[in-house]
Amino acid sequence: MKPTVELLANQKAGFFMVILGGPLIIGFLMLWPNMIFHYAEWTQNYMQPFFFGGVFVAAFFVGLRSVFKFTILGIFLLLFASNISYVAEKVHFQLFSEGLLLIFLAAMLYRQPRYIGFAFKVLVFLAVIFSIQTVIVFMAWLIGYRIPVECNDFLGYIKFTRGMECSFNLWLGDNGYLRRDWYGFRATGYFTEANRLAYFQTIPMFLAYHYRKESFYYHAAFYLIIFSIMATVSVVGMAAAFGAFFLYKNRNLSRKVKGVLFLLFIVIPTLFIVVSVNPEMFGRILDKSGSFAVRLAGAKGAMLYLLQNPFGFKLGDAILSQELMLASGVSIGLFYWIFWGGLVAAGLLLPILFVYLINMYELVAKGDQFERMFGYASLAYFMEQSFFGNYFESYFIAVMAVTLAINRLRARLAIL
Numbered sequence: 001m002k003p004t005v006e007l008l009a010n011q012k013a014g015f016f017m018v019i020l021g022g023p024l025i026i027g028f029l030m031l032w033p034n035m036i037f038h039y040a041e042w043t044q045n046y047m048q049p050f051f052f053g054g055v056f057v058a059a060f061f062v063g064l065r066s067v068f069k070f071t072i073l074g075i076f077l078l079l080f081a082s083n084i085s086y087v088a089e090k091v092h093f094q095l096f097s098e099g100l101l102l103i104f105l106a107a108m109l110y111r112q113p114r115y116i117g118f119a120f121k122v123l124v125f126l127a128v129i130f131s132i133q134t135v136i137v138f139m140a141w142l143i144g145y146r147i148p149v150e151c152n153d154f155l156g157y158i159k160f161t162r163g164m165e166c167s168f169n170l171w172l173g174d175n176g177y178l179r180r181d182w183y184g185f186r187a188t189g190y191f192t193e194a195n196r197l198a199y200f201q202t203i204p205m206f207l208a209y210h211y212r213k214e215s216f217y218y219h220a221a222f223y224l225i226i227f228s229i230m231a232t233v234s235v236v237g238m239a240a241a242f243g244a245f246f247l248y249k250n251r252n253l254s255r256k257v258k259g260v261l262f263l264l265f266i267v268i269p270t271l272f273i274v275v276s277v278n279p280e281m282f283g284r285i286l287d288k289s290g291s292f293a294v295r296l297a298g299a300k301g302a303m304l305y306l307l308q309n310p311f312g313f314k315l316g317d318a319i320l321s322q323e324l325m326l327a328s329g330v331s332i333g334l335f336y337w338i339f340w341g342g343l344v345a346a347g348l349l350l351p352i353l354f355v356y357l358i359n360m361y362e363l364v365a366k367g368d369q370f371e372r373m374f375g376y377a378s379l380a381y382f383m384e385q386s387f388f389g390n391y392f393e394s395y396f397i398a399v400m401a402v403t404l405a406i407n408r409l410r411a412r413l414a415i416l
Helices: 005-009 015-029 041-089 093-111 114-143 194-210 216-231 233-251 252-277 278-286 289-308 322-328 333-366 370-386 394-414
Strands: none
Touching: 005 114, 005 370, 005 394, 015 041, 015 114, 015 394, 041 093, 041 333, 041 394, 093 114, 093 394, 114 194, 114 216, 194 216, 194 370, 194 394, 216 233, 216 394, 233 370, 278 322, 333 370, 333 394, 370 394
């Protein structure tokens, strides 16, 4: 039998990988933007560096011999980090470390594909845990039960929901949306934003669907994860995840009707429950004018600042206008770096994203079922990250590394 990426990825994990690699992978995937690592001072100061450093050291030693395959990407990543550091007038260690981690992690996964399959199983497991949390919190909201919560010191300030009440529960995450949010209910889990929970769950949704015939566990996981994504009320998250899934399921016109019916079978019952319990909430879900206005104002502010300062924002500059205040926190990935790094940052970021998109396209266009599945999953996450992210969060770094590694493996196996 000709080897495939899926066969290589699904090789049995060894004892060392399970005992040490499992917790390390969980820890890395649970890094920023996850509040569990900001629960207390010791989690932020000791656990985060341990998990990031552990993955970095493992990736360095395992992937060192193959890192040259990603040299061009590495050069652009280092130039990008150097530009941001120059503009900010201080060394941006996080960008340097994440750029290096990306290429070494891709090289490690290329040399040891079994890490991919093991990481996928860990990822689905985490997604199931988050989905069960979402179901529990949703049921509590339905019956009006007030889940006990406490304050959480997140990045130096107390974590509030809409500035009103402390909202963190160690076992069930951020439940502030349970009582007071405009939507009535919005799943957030351990993440800083409901959108980010939807983003995290997107790739496990594709994985659970792909592995669903292996066991009932993956079949149930698929539907649980879909519910958790919908419970975030993230329009971008749902559009990207379900849109990419629709494309994955319907490569030819004759199957599109089945794909539509499949999604409606899941979506309509959930919306029926929401409308039955809280009719006003349904209208609020569809009303994204406020969220869109904030993002648009941030993007406009970033472009305005770019016209005044084409080389980016210096820490010593004063931000006077409300538009520039919005621009400094713009959530759209490209505009975020345009504000902080100017035209040079945009010019260096685009080739990085181009390399990623080319690898993603080749998986979709030339890959087998497993490779296409991850290509579409990666596409969904890229769309989500572009609208609310900065491309350098640890989870996205991991997704990029897997995308690069799988496509390199696909190309290598194709010539055997």
